[in-house]
Amino acid sequence: MQFGKYHGLGNDFILIDNRQCDQPLVSADEAVKMCDRHFGIGADGVIFVLPAQNNCDYTMRIFNSDGSEPEMCGNGIRCFAQFITELEGQEEIGRKYPIHTLAGTITPTIKGNGMIRVDMGEPQLMAEKIPTTLGKPGDKVINQSLTVEGIEYEVSCVSMGNPHCLVFVEDVENFSVETIGSKFETNPVFPQKTNTEFIQVMNPNYLKMRVWERGAGITLACGTGACATVVAGVLNGKCHRICTVELPGGCLEIEWSREDNHVYMTGPATKVFSGQFL
Numbered sequence: 001m002q003f004g005k006y007h008g009l010g011n012d013f014i015l016i017d018n019r020q021c022d023q024p025l026v027s028a029d030e031a032v033k034m035c036d037r038h039f040g041i042g043a044d045g046v047i048f049v050l051p052a053q054n055n056c057d058y059t060m061r062i063f064n065s066d067g068s069e070p071e072m073c074g075n076g077i078r079c080f081a082q083f084i085t086e087l088e089g090q091e092e093i094g095r096k097y098p099i100h101t102l103a104g105t106i107t108p109t110i111k112g113n114g115m116i117r118v119d120m121g122e123p124q125l126m127a128e129k130i131p132t133t134l135g136k137p138g139d140k141v142i143n144q145s146l147t148v149e150g151i152e153y154e155v156s157c158v159s160m161g162n163p164h165c166l167v168f169v170e171d172v173e174n175f176s177v178e179t180i181g182s183k184f185e186t187n188p189v190f191p192q193k194t195n196t197e198f199i200q201v202m203n204p205n206y207l208k209m210r211v212w213e214r215g216a217g218i219t220l221a222c223g224t225g226a227c228a229t230v231v232a233g234v235l236n237g238k239c240h241r242i243c244t245v246e247l248p249g250g251c252l253e254i255e256w257s258r259e260d261n262h263v264y265m266t267g268p269a270t271k272v273f274s275g276q277f278l
Contacts, residue, residue: 008075010178010249064215074223102163181212220249
């Protein structure tokens with residue numbers, strides 16, 4: 001099986017041309033083996049380019065490194081778009097690709113030189129849309145108290161098609177994401193588990209973030225998490241609507257537009273190598 005290996009700020013994926021059928025060519029269990037960094041190719045997830053649905057150009061599905069299937073992946077969809085340009089044999093600057101995902105239609109635009117701008121759609125803020133039981137249906141979850149491992153945190157929740165719990169901290173570099181991240185992910189107030197972002201405000205235009213991703217653990221970057229971070233920052237009065245988010249793997253430019261309420265993410269997608277999986 002042929003594959004391409006790509007990364008978005010170090011969040012890395014195995015890309016498979018799956019256009020010949022509408023179901024992934026490998027199972028979730030097989031994807032786990034492919035993602036193993038010692039006995040497989042090594043990746044945070046496997047992404048499949050499937051045939052079009054719902055008037056879109058293509059369909060994207062993902063298996064995380066633990067075999068779970070997320071609704072969306074921000075870094076992944078940039079890699080997906082760059083992989084499409086390889087499959088089509090051209091990189092057309094300004095070309096938009098409406099992509100069908102489990103989170104709805106997401107549209108990346110080719111900017112050139114490996115840069116992709118993605119219309120991530122509108123953030124969902126109501127508790128039942130996250131989903132979380134931290135708020136009543138119809139309520140937003142902004143700066144709410146959540147106790148994890150005996151410590152009380154103030155959190156905000158945003159869905160970018162997948163759930164995010166946002167925590168503002170004083171020193172993100174030294175925050176114990178490694179030990180506490182999984183406790184947030186599996187907290188019973190998140191019935192579908194959650195991604196968790198730990199954020200330090202450097203100034204209103206610049207945020208630093210580390211992430212514990214649902215189904216993958218610590219990763220070098222999370223595109224949907226960077227989007228959710230800016231939304232939560234705006235709602236908490238901590239940052240502007242156009243903001244740089246620094247992740248361990250690099251920076252993303254995020255805009256939460258006043259005009260259409262959509263979140264726009266701009267960042268790189270880089271091919272590492274291609275090969276054949278036996």
